[in-house]
Amino acid sequence: MVQTAESVKLDIDHIKEMATQIRRDVIRMIAGVGSGHPGGALGAAEIFALLYGGVLRVDPRKLKDPHRDRFVLSNGHICAAFYSALSLKGFLPREELNTFRRINSRLQGHPARVKLPDLVETSSGPLGQGFSVANGIALALKLDGSRGRVYSLVGDGEIQEGQVWEALMTAAQHRLGNLTLIVSYNGLQIDGEVRKIKNLMPLKAKFESFGWECVETDGHDVVALYQALTEPAGGNPMSTDKPRAILAHTVMGKGVPFMENKAVWHGTCPTPAQAEEALLAIGKAKGFEDYPALSNPDLSTRKGGKR
């Protein structure tokens, strides 16, 4: 079946532009404060655009709706993209992105539930933690008969944590058919290539041997990704008791040529000149606008570099 915009009932262009805006925001947030993790965040722009632009049934005015969908970011370091998506869909004021990683901010360097209780379901940062929490939420939703679905995002390097494998078994055992796990499968982590550090391949075989339904897709092709997120694999009805994993092939630093596929950009902040260049490469997003600059730009003192 040919995948077209119509067949997925989604404003494809809107999602693409939203991803572009997320990328712009990510670069500006990180360059603005002088530290952060651009690589994974840029790579997950389409994932966040789709989640908040069409997949998640959430409404900023109904954050207590028991039937709302939930999102759990397990690889918390890429939260710049998460905050950006929230701000683009009315969950956060756009200007607040200026406070990212600064003192007294709600936008902590890694998402903090106590700072944003209804938006951040669980604090993350230490890898491997969030996915278990997502399982717990899914269990509770099942108990309560909620129609809500839980989506959780993990990094591929993150999967090296043993707790992820515990959580994979838990979801299968407790038949968490209301859970979708997305893997940002970019093949890189801080010290280099995942396969040279601690190989995960064949990842799909691993997931399947753990009792999961698993689809592999291009993490930047919004049509394919949308189908993976919403439609059954191979034409079968969406399984109701198997948890579902999406291996979303992404590119670290996607959209910024000098960052693409380079592990060094996992956690390096671009210099002001590099940030300029990056924004130029990303381009403008139709239908979206940059968040307003900081009124007191002196607050931004750092020059970029590694942590």
Added chain:
Amino acid sequence: MVQTAESVKLDIDHIKEMATQIRRDVIRMIAGVGSGHPGGALGAAEIFALLYGGVLRVDPRKLKDPHRDRFVLSNGHICAAFYSALSLKGFLPREELNTFRRINSRLQGHPARVKLPDLVETSSGPLGQGFSVANGIALALKLDGSRGRVYSLVGDGEIQEGQVWEALMTAAQHRLGNLTLIVSYNGLQIDGEVRKIKNLMPLKAKFESFGWECVETDGHDVVALYQALTEPAGGNPMSTDKPRAILAHTVMGKGVPFMENKAVWHGTCPTPAQAEEALLAIGKAKGFEDYPALSNPDLSTRKGGKR
């Protein structure tokens, strides 16, 4: 190929009798002190008999030989069988088995390296810990060019620990071809059936997807188990850079009909009458003798039961 005693160059009868003696020892040790874990220990009698009766190249007089094989018990709770095997092969005085789980003993309820530095490579008890240590030893042996091989034993319930999956990845990544992991695959853990608690099946597929060579065998058939422990799978030369897993199907409580396949015997101590019955069922071991009874039997005060 027909498996015969000759083809495996091993005194099969001796191993079988040794396993019988291990079972006798396990029952007497646990009933003697009034607590312990008989089920898994009885089920691993053939594994220990083979390891210490023919597979491990270790000599009680050469405990510092850099080329000796090493054994790491990760599922420490079944150590009664381990101590018994050590005592049967001259690594421990037979009488010392009387001190098991008692105050001031070297034979702690879970193996303690500080008490038996050259016999217990690492303390275990908290599940999932020992296997990583075995990897570390295997890494060191490779660095040193040792001809020694590392064997490690884990329980199937133990595999639910995430650290086991981390260790599986480590062994594959670092090409620990000098490592053999044995799984005592009895399908039971404390609260019941592994598959109802946190299913591991298909375990072989999981191991293979983690880059391991994996063979499944009957854990009580000493010929088959010996071949699995010493010979290549499917006639291929023993792989030199793939770690090797042996899924040894065992029966909890094996050899004692009223204990067999009952999870309650994981950690329940038999009453004196049950111990009698168990010893009768196990029978005498030709060529071996029971360790001498405690000179002061009053030291044994408990009546059996659960912890």
Added chain:
Amino acid sequence: MIFEKPAPIRDGFGNALLELGEKDPRVVVLTADLSEAIRVHWFAEKFPHRFFQMGIAESDMVGTAAGLAVAGKIPFVTTFAAFATSLANTPVRVSVAYNQANVKIATSHGGVCVGGDGATHQSIEDIALMRVLPGMTIVVPCDANEAYRATLAAAEYEGPLYLRLGRIATPILTKAHTPFKIGKAQVLAQGNDLAIIACGAMVGFALEAAQLLDKKGLRVRVINMHTVKPLDHSAVLKAAQECGALVTMEEHSIIGGLGSAVTELVAEKYPVPVERVGIRDVFGESGEPHEILEKYGLTTKDLVKACKRALKRKEPK
């Protein structure tokens, strides 16, 4: 539920869970393949779909509990003390404490009375590990009755809470109607010559020691410090001021636990001599509980000795 004869502290917990199960549909229970050891098998039988068997995966269990709490449940996660507080330390820190998730962590096998299983299973660090976490409440009941009431109080309390439940049978020291308030210590014996501050199974020893010293004409105050965090500052400082010397006793390392909390407080507010009775920074071992307590200096006799040392160190009034 009322206990009159010596009973395992954990039995009070198991019974309270049954009552909570009836009373509050939000209460759910998780265990990591140790349902009977921590006495949640009764709850499991009665409320099977609010009971989650998580297998031998304590970190994931704690994270899952945090998720259940985030979604409005009141989860009790149960396992041995070492596995909840050490093995699952990061989930407790991040997903429970930092999240301020309403999770109750209930454990058995804190201390050395574990017996034959030995050092790895004897958590002498759990209170220290939990105490350093911001926002963690720590309750250590002294008998089965108190465990019962503490469990009910824990369910009512909103926020992360650690409940340490003894394994062996201990004498009943509190009545079913003794008021139990998290954070409010109980004075079980009056006296101004010295104060013993104890928690858990050691409270019984404290009362015994006070009786022995009473025979020598010494009036020793006994404080049941069932809540180690937040510490009842006023009870400790009052004792320091009125008695002039303190002795702490706990089935835990002398580092980081109740003894440490008391010395921190008096050093900052009212310095007096403090003797700490506990495991003296060594690992435990296998043995019968009473043998271990004896070998590691956790008997009434050891406590009396510590009291005498403390009395000697008191400033003449």
Added chain:
Amino acid sequence: MIFEKPAPIRDGFGNALLELGEKDPRVVVLTADLSEAIRVHWFAEKFPHRFFQMGIAESDMVGTAAGLAVAGKIPFVTTFAAFATSLANTPVRVSVAYNQANVKIATSHGGVCVGGDGATHQSIEDIALMRVLPGMTIVVPCDANEAYRATLAAAEYEGPLYLRLGRIATPILTKAHTPFKIGKAQVLAQGNDLAIIACGAMVGFALEAAQLLDKKGLRVRVINMHTVKPLDHSAVLKAAQECGALVTMEEHSIIGGLGSAVTELVAEKYPVPVERVGIRDVFGESGEPHEILEKYGLTTKDLVKACKRALKRKEPK
């Protein structure tokens, strides 16, 4: 290797490893996907087959290190403080401490100077978590020179050792030839009016505070307590006796760390007023290191205030 200008404490470590790599073939290094952050990338480049990249699996890394130690190596395991001491707590407890395995656990990101990464990455509990483990030695160097010497000393020392290395650049306070002995504190400034006992990056603040107070005619002793465990009892007790009041300062929770160790000791041996400066039992947050130190009360000004409180509380001599 000698540092003269302010340098990250971790740089002293990274350089010492290079020297150790040459000197002792038993030295091996492990990391969990953070080789540059903890400065082991230099060692990795020079000694690739004695360097083990373990991926993001800290528990397994610590266990593997224990195995390497059991087999005769001297492994340094490296990652952030929270991941070694909290996430891998059980392997550290069982496979390192209880085994008495010769493993060196070296971490960066202890304390709040982590900056923008926020609370989850700021370990304010690591010293407490390690201190409660029997047989664990804890060293917290105050500058890059001391880190260098401490690393060499750690390799020579036989047994489990925790080395906490600051992340940000700190002034150089010790000379390359300042004697470094594990367990032996250094008095960096003399005085009998009060003693400040500090460790790590806080030692510089202690010297500044002493200078400020000196201007008011107060002679403040400054003790660099680079070894938190075993604590140098004689240095602390001498200070208590000679100065009559103590102030501790650490980039760590006031619970369970250096401050706690000092109050435990003086309460048992020589009770004097102690003020503890540290994180006051709350989680940290994102921000520039200096902003965080200010917000959480870890500046020279805060220390001076604590000194004044302590002086007020001193008994008239």
